[in-house]
Amino acid sequence: MNFTLHFESVLAESDLILRGIMLTIWLSATAIILGTLLAIILVALRNLGNAAVRFGVDSYVELLRNTPFLVQLFMIFFGLPLMGFRMSGTQAALFAMTLNLSAYATEIIRAGVDSIHRSQIEAGLSLALSRIQVFRYVVLKPAFAKIWPALSSQFVLMLLASSICSFISVPELSGAASIIEQRTFRSFETYIVVTAIYLVLALALKIILAWLGHWLFRRRVKIAPLVTIKEGIA
Template sequence: MQFDPVLAESDLIISGIVLTLWLSAAAILLGCTLAVLLVALRTLAGRWAGIVVDAYVELMRNTPFLIQLFMIFFGLPLLGIRMSGVEAALLTMTLNLGAYSTEIIRAGIDSIHKSQLEAGLSLALSRRQVFQYVMLQPAFARVWPALSSQFVLMMLASSICSFISVQELSGAAALVEQRTFRSFETYIIVTGVYLVMALSLKVFLLWLGRRLFPQVSGLARLDAKAEAA
């Protein structure tokens, strides 16, 4: 157990952590935005739009993330679309997370009672306004825990991007291992770093959910019960 050679390469590990966090944050933001747009398209644009969205969701949810990554990184250049490893990783993570988030948000929207939609329409709200204010916001509040779990899983799945030579944390760990020949020590450290990042992201998302949905979120009710106890 010799950690000194591994710690001497801490600059590589830190740069890998930074890239992992950047990829994860960008993918969460873009993927969630894509999911909202797809849910809106499915809800407001009619049957054929729903079929297209469903086909995309099923394709992304029923194929391995690694295959999606290879198809984008190695397949798109055959069509004349070239991108770096980081760009391909971000695009794949966004598309993958967008599909899963679409299905999660759809489940939240399906939980909205039909009477609430009819009440919104009776108040002369447009379909877009009903979707935005009556459906989307309560749906986000109800599925926030599931979305948060999916965000954490995507951050961990970023390790797969090392297969296309993206120097995120797993890619940096592989390089440190090659330089130091200390495999066990390297991955002990990397495992601890992933654990800290995952738990920190989980705590942050829990805090964010309580701030974004203070009234309708089950998270707020849990806080109230804890304070009463």
């Protein structure tokens, strides 16, 4: 079998590829920020709310974590207009990515919050801090320090899951690849290029998140050896 790769026609569509990359980065970054903020709110409601609120948060998390992202995307893009809520493909993609990420991030952050010892919470309450202040200043940052690697992995998965948004004609990287494939008829070469770009984006995001975690929680890393030394002396 004689088969030769020809990337010239694919690389000639570099402008379309670049626009797809920029839209993928924008969708992922915005969904990560909004999804994380929503997850923090949901965890706070679950911890500080009554039984009905906790049931509502748990139901939301289980619904989104146990249904396919593609189905959620279709429900938002095709279903909401029937209820009078019209949005573009990009808006629907961002909305779906934010909701999906928030459900997974809620469960990850909840695990970190549950790992905080009860004595630390009681110490905060004994200093006349409100429950919201205790959650913000005593619980949240140590919890994030513990679950940051797991949360970072979920962020990378969300970046890769953005490719599903091409199913509703969002011109992100996978959507751009589909257009290039139709124009050039070079399927293999197109997806080799796109695969390489996704790999670079995922690795770059992992490095950025690792650096961000080191910067945000560096004091915790520096204090830990001192605590160990004191315990050894005692």
